Amino acid sequence: MPQALNSAKFKIRARPHTHCGDCAIRRLALFHGVPADQLEWTQGFRSAQLDILSKHNLMDEGETPESLYTLYRGWALVYKTLPNGKRQILRIALPGDLLGYQMDMVGPSDVTIRTLTPAIACAFPRAKFWEYLDSHPELMRSLNRMNAYYMSVCQHYLMGIGRKSALERVGFLLMDLWSRGRDLGEIIGFSEQDGLEFPLSQEDMGDAIGISSVHVNRTLREMREDGLIELDSRHLKVLDETTLSEIAHFDTALATSRYSIFS
Amino acid sequence: MPQALNSAKFKIRARPHTHCGDCAIRRLALFHGVPADQLEWTQGFRSAQLDILSKHNLMDEGETPESLYTLYRGWALVYKTLPNGKRQILRIALPGDLLGYQMDMVGPSDVTIRTLTPAIACAFPRAKFWEYLDSHPELMRSLNRMNAYYMSVCQHYLMGIGRKSALERVGFLLMDLWSRGRDLGEIIGFSEQDGLEFPLSQEDMGDAIGISSVHVNRTLREMREDGLIELDSRHLKVLDETTLSEIAHFDTALATSRYSIFS
């Protein structure tokens, strides 16, 4: 099974499985609700655990994947592309995030999913997805809450792109990632001393918040000059969270609500 | 119970219940999946059916409602407001749409929901929501698919606001509503001859797609001059759907996927 996915196209390599029972991010992921004594089942449902190289697509818009995934390590971008080549990043995925769930779990993917760093993903076969969830009602409920959370995040970004200035949007993006980074801690390379490993390019940032990379650059400079952040060589530190949150209209409720996805 | 909701604040009046068994929009709504012989239960779950005057709030951002709703008749806007007063419309609700579902079904509402026309809504108590769904697994699944659909729509708008021109965005908005109007037909005041009753103001349209009402006006004029649409006195007719869809990058898959929310 891993071999089937180990195609040149995806640059996916099989690797030894870790055990769901030992999973460090289970508290964050869909399978949080599964009792420890049933994790064998989850592990059986999981079809593969995959290493993915940096800058490779886990899924392509318009192509039909066989699996959906929980991101176990690393960063990934979820985006759509317009015929003219413009790209809109819809979501920035970090460990624990569910990837590839959509309304139509039979047809082609709505989105492209691409790693920003080396990553590890746990694959689950689409074909058995509903079957598995039907036999685990608590997961069905978790999936609902998880999607409601993703929806809420999407709406915050919609609000930002529609009605905020470039400064506010960049601030929001940074605070969102900073706050999620803190939650994940060492799993994602965050520490209070050293800040956060931050693999987004300025172009990525622009595509996430609807501005050009050049303007992202100028906005970041402004923030640096105001002593709000440090950001260089893919390394972020937010120096003044309070001010940045205010500027960005960053709602801390969004951050705290992450904790309560899995009641 | 209806009396409790019949406050001056909400301008909500109790009215005689219609029967869930006769519901003309059940095929579109969450309760589609409920077998006919169990609709008594649905009806029992429903706490009230409400008439709401035009331009009144069904729910306010930051306040804690007691119910969620299925919109039975009329138009409603779902939006957020920034401290500076700017508004972003997140969703335009038509009959069959679920209103008030969010991650936190105990705390305050994330959004404001406001009618654009006289409307009818079926209310269901938040307190019993999960309980009811737990006892109806097929509804849990429908809720998942429905939210995945709403997510997909939200992502299309995110893409549009982030990366499309004013012309493309207005076109997308019109095609979205035109196509949903056609699906609903007479329920919402659509006919192939006369077009669609269209209660959005130009300011509403702007707040939905992230441009100013003045610019919406100019863009609509351009579309009229190009013979793409007619739009006046709150009445829309799309004259050239093909061209408008192309301009707007309107994905007809989005439209057809609505049919398949309830497998």
Added chain:
DNA sequence: CGCTGAGTTGATGACAATCAACTCGGGTGG
């Protein structure tokens, strides 16, 4: 009959896109 809200149009200006040039660091191949 004046008020109000929405639509319309013109004038102006701001914010951000685009174009272009240059730097810098890291990789790669000669």
Added chain:
DNA sequence: CCACCCGAGTTGATTGTCATCAACTCAGCG
């Protein structure tokens, strides 16, 4: 080991889309 290249970041100059402000029309309405 060095030259070259490439991608990303940076900055300046220019352009353009769209926001904002303002004035006016018009229909509906109390």
